[in-house]
Amino acid sequence: MPGIMLSNHFQNGIETAKLVWSRLPSSDDVETEEELERRMNGGGGAESLDYEVIENYAYREAQAKRSKLFNWYYAMLKWLIALLIGVGTALAAVFINLAVENFSGWKYAVTFSIIQHSYFLGFVVYAIFNLALVLTSVFTVTQFAPAAAGSGIPEIKGYLNGVDTHGILLFRTLIGKIFGSIGSVGGGLALGKEGPLVHTGACIASLLGQGGSTKYHFSSSWLRPFESDRERRDLVTCGCAAGVAAAFRAPVGGVLFALEEVTSWWRSQLMWRVFFTSAIVAVVVRTAMAWCKSGKCGHFGSGGFIIWDISGGQEDYSFKELLPMAIIGIIGGLFGALFNQLTLYITSWRRNYLHKKGNRVKIIEVLLISLMTSVISFGLPLLRKCSPCPNSEANPDIDCPRPPGTDGNFVNFFCSTDKEYNDLATIFFNTQDDAIRNLFSAKTFHEYSAQSLLTFLVMFYSLAVVTFGTAVPAGQFVPGIMIGSTYGRLVGIFVVKYYMKLNVDEGTYALLGAASFLGGSMRMTVSLCVIMVEITNNLKLLPLIMLVLLISKAVGDFFNEGLYEEQARLRGIPLLESRPKQFMRNMIAQEACKNQQVISFPRIVKVSEILYVLRSNKHNGFPVVGHGRNGEELVIGLMLRSHLLVLLHSKRDFQSSPFPCDPRGVTSRHIWSDFVKPISSKGMTIDDIHLTEDEKEMYLDLAPFLNPCPYVVPEDMSLAKVYNLFRQLGLRHIFVVPRPSRVIGLITRKDLLFEENDNPAAMELQTTSVRAPGPDRRSVGPQEHIDHPLLDSLLIQR
């Protein structure tokens, strides 16, 4: 058929531009990219435009073979990258933990030795230490890596939902995140290192997937398979799971976190790979910690990775206890929702007023908060009267007061005698990890007075709210656990008091409180439950944690959205929810694009016209309209702005004649990666294109570069259905088209099942309908006798 139909319906000029609208400046269309990739890699197909190839069996065979080898390489590479993500994230986590533990260990050791002589001098040293650490953090973030501020989880969530916030996956962000976390956590601010570790994992994954930073010239061509948007998303998902697995030493929790909280599109094959990455993290972290046990890691030995083993605590519970536990759930929901709301207001105020004034204001703000934190954590315990140590004969395990410079309960701080301890200093004047361990600790009845816990709760809650949203890397997990375990232990104190005879342990209530606050703030369910079980290493409390989470999430959902959703909305990351909104059922597709100016291209288009169209609007995708065999107008595909820019920049495809080009040439002129937007740059803009007048008079045949079949919906389809299509398939563009005039066929389940097994017994439950005998459907050979070879008539025009 090629060569026969020198068609008479070419366009020599450019048609009057039609009305098209397409927005999202920084997006790229996965479908189109996959299409292009396939074509560039030589995988011809019925809808491909390499028409000679379709005729040539031998060529297709060769392609199939090459593709098999390529697939094998690709699979190996995927697993290798997953391994490297696991190792890299685990090492980053170990490094952060080592640094933080050593800095704080040293800080507390020095302070404790000074306060033996002078409490004032001790405070000054303590505050200066904190200020210095926090300053390095905020300086790194503001000057070097602005995208490293905050938790990073809303941004990663947005990225996986399809919104590319600039700079979140850069190499400098990774560096800023790691060193910023060390400074801010080591500096004693009311924030954690877990959220930043998730972001760190995502950065590592993304950078590994592109072979390093493009800016620092590490890019590698053997990583080409990962240059599609979908692959990048998969890697980032792996990285998130690795981050959680490393932060909490919770490999299963990591997988579930990635599944429940972060990804928008989940594939079960991916689960397997994510699982592998998490397992690698667990092994590497365990090895590193075993190595540290020998004492080579300074102050790291005792603290560090948060595993708060409460195996010594309460293992059983009675029905009577369900009431106080439900109360903990309700408190968690209320406090969590309040936390979300307060942080939302404060962050919004910061963004609109404070942070517009430049980096200096940001730095001063963080330093002031650091000073405030130092004053509160050092000053409040001074005001507190010390309690006498518990009877050491009744509790032989308890070391009270603990020797200075070690970790543990019963800190002797500003006490008159040696046999006393300061319960407020035990939680306040400590690293957060140790404080949580003390709060969770079992068999330490009446260690804390209700008054101390209440003081701590109010002060720490306020500090956490104020610290949230400053220009340092900040996670909310550990502060959340701190807040929750404080009121949990408070409730526990009352339960111990009133339910005297039961085997009640305050530490268990602290754990439930922690779960409830996280549930009420972050609104995670299964993943949080598993993470709590994994960090406390106690499965027996699982049903209780589930119960508390159910209640706190339900209460929180009554008031507002989850922390990450709120923050994402605040940062202008428009997350597409998994379900359409209710009112969409009453709208049709046409209404959603009612005010659009649709601008479309003809197949062969003058370069100057392309320039004009690209300059005159910000649309990101353009329909391409051609003509069918009988001269009727037909939509032949979708052209992306980014691909047009690549074509304009390379100039290789310009032609002087307004006739279709030979698509064989295209694969020799371009490789697939020409069209890939690098992860760590903004991509080209129209201003980067410089053409001479002669070049502007030339033509460009868009046919080889367009996505020939974007998804379409009829104009009067319910918007809810359109939304489902868009969201479930992760699309970027859908064409709204007129209602079809006829149905060529119906595709049902049976048409998509190509059974290898022709055993008639196996068919007994299948359809009994008569099926016209036809050729083997699995044949991938050319299909020449299709009734309406539309693409042929359209494109085989030589």
Place this chain on the structure above:
Amino acid sequence: MPGIMLSNHFQNGIETAKLVWSRLPSSDDVETEEELERRMNGGGGAESLDYEVIENYAYREAQAKRSKLFNWYYAMLKWLIALLIGVGTALAAVFINLAVENFSGWKYAVTFSIIQHSYFLGFVVYAIFNLALVLTSVFTVTQFAPAAAGSGIPEIKGYLNGVDTHGILLFRTLIGKIFGSIGSVGGGLALGKEGPLVHTGACIASLLGQGGSTKYHFSSSWLRPFESDRERRDLVTCGCAAGVAAAFRAPVGGVLFALEEVTSWWRSQLMWRVFFTSAIVAVVVRTAMAWCKSGKCGHFGSGGFIIWDISGGQEDYSFKELLPMAIIGIIGGLFGALFNQLTLYITSWRRNYLHKKGNRVKIIEVLLISLMTSVISFGLPLLRKCSPCPNSEANPDIDCPRPPGTDGNFVNFFCSTDKEYNDLATIFFNTQDDAIRNLFSAKTFHEYSAQSLLTFLVMFYSLAVVTFGTAVPAGQFVPGIMIGSTYGRLVGIFVVKYYMKLNVDEGTYALLGAASFLGGSMRMTVSLCVIMVEITNNLKLLPLIMLVLLISKAVGDFFNEGLYEEQARLRGIPLLESRPKQFMRNMIAQEACKNQQVISFPRIVKVSEILYVLRSNKHNGFPVVGHGRNGEELVIGLMLRSHLLVLLHSKRDFQSSPFPCDPRGVTSRHIWSDFVKPISSKGMTIDDIHLTEDEKEMYLDLAPFLNPCPYVVPEDMSLAKVYNLFRQLGLRHIFVVPRPSRVIGLITRKDLLFEENDNPAAMELQTTSVRAPGPDRRSVGPQEHIDHPLLDSLLIQR
């Protein structure tokens, strides 16, 4: 507009039938059902056909209010049903466990007391006991509930994938499953009760969702919200999770099992509900067990729910041990793949030859297998020489030999002296739960000889393969754990022997072996891992279990598919995988429906013609073709066979004139549930329709009943893309239509985001493109100024 356009393009007769194909006799289209439901519930909309309603604001307001109350009721009902599913499944599990443990406890107690006098008589009693229990099971299944045979997981998986196997969710199936499980497990066959419990949970969920069995007249109208296919699927998913949670006391494992293994479409809102159901199960089961601890449950006390606590075992591992663990993984992959292959052959042979000969053959087969099992489990230990008990001074905890009639290790069976035990009897002549507990038991070095374990492995593996696929309810989890822990312990014996100085425990290796076999056979990853951790109550082995699972699954995948996939294929349940096959990239939509005869209806159609078309083919969906404003042909929707049958059966919509009907009448003549296919019957067929000659001459207006906008794809779209659309959205029918001639608009992410927040600061990262000012997009009022009011022109024709 109504009443203006008495159009001139009605059809009075029936157009020449066009070519359409649509199969899947027993399917129903979710989209169409939702559409109908919405219309029947009065929720008008732009694409709805109640055109008067669109004009009437007041009416819509009233509808919106009613709909709010309805939504609240609906949400409450959903959670109530989830609660009931949890309670019901937990009680069913407790009942099965109580019955099984009591029957087997009694059986072993009687046998042990008899063998003190005569081993032959003991064997006879033992065998008769087993035969009697197995007979009740197989009799119940074959005579009363044939769908209760086997594990049920492949069928449930198929149901959730969209294939409705007849009878799997009936009330009689539930009864058959519960009592059949008791008989087959109590009768000592090499099968488990876990798969059947999943099926039981699914049945309970489905029956609760429709308010009980329709056949036994429990149906209730207040459950109407659950009468859509999608709601039923959600409930069944909850039921599956509840089943796993109850079977293994593994609530998180249950959620993950439902997520990873069973469902095909997962929504994160569902996760939350599934999680709740699992938590309820955990609480109920725990309460029941606490109640049983007081000794009210007969023999139940010690055994029953499988929690094999190995907390006393090995907690640490050295790098050296990773090699034998990897070997366990490889063995697991090989044995698992072999198991899948063997069971596939045997089941296929059974289906094709043996089971075709009727129920009597099935009963005899099971009884023979039961006898064989009795002979082996009783006879083989007789041949084994007893070992002397371990030194009771060195191991004060060990009770050797155990007192007759109790559970535990060290069974004295056919031994010459009192201070001996028979290691083969310890695992063979025991309930499987106790046998596994013995195999997992820690600190019992050298309890089993390698020879005994090998004998057991070979015999039990063969028994498990032979038993699989017989006509009794049969799970594969427990046999799998038995097989795996046997070779795991074998490897452990060698490790203990060669790595002498390490703190190695054979029980830990048995656990890893169990994980590896299940991984190699069922190919589950995260869910299996969590289940193993939950049943052994030991989190510290998590990384090792992950490692072993990774290896065994990879090895198994090299040979064949997972057990459930193989069995589903064998049973003719065509599961749609989540990804299209590779060759689909080289096919286009048209090729998939190339040989179809497309049969379409006009909008107004004669009853006799409908009868003729429905009789002449088995298609399940028919396009309806009408005419647009200018007389051009347009596809106006999809009509389902099942809905046509309902209309023909009720006769209420027949009209004598060939003109469009008044759609207001439709909502008064029908309620939504008229169109719902009851879960537990086959639904109507064309043979149930009896019409007089007069009725056959009447007309039917299909417009109010059709799905006005099924998803469409252009004829030359890649089949892989069509597959994604079909699979991701869970569709039943897709129309293949000609390429569109023009693009009315493009829908992008921004068009689907309707922000409540118009804060300009929040927009800073959003699009910078200029957007034409338009009316508030959220308004759901009538949209009269749409450019192409296609539906109006099409349907408002009075």
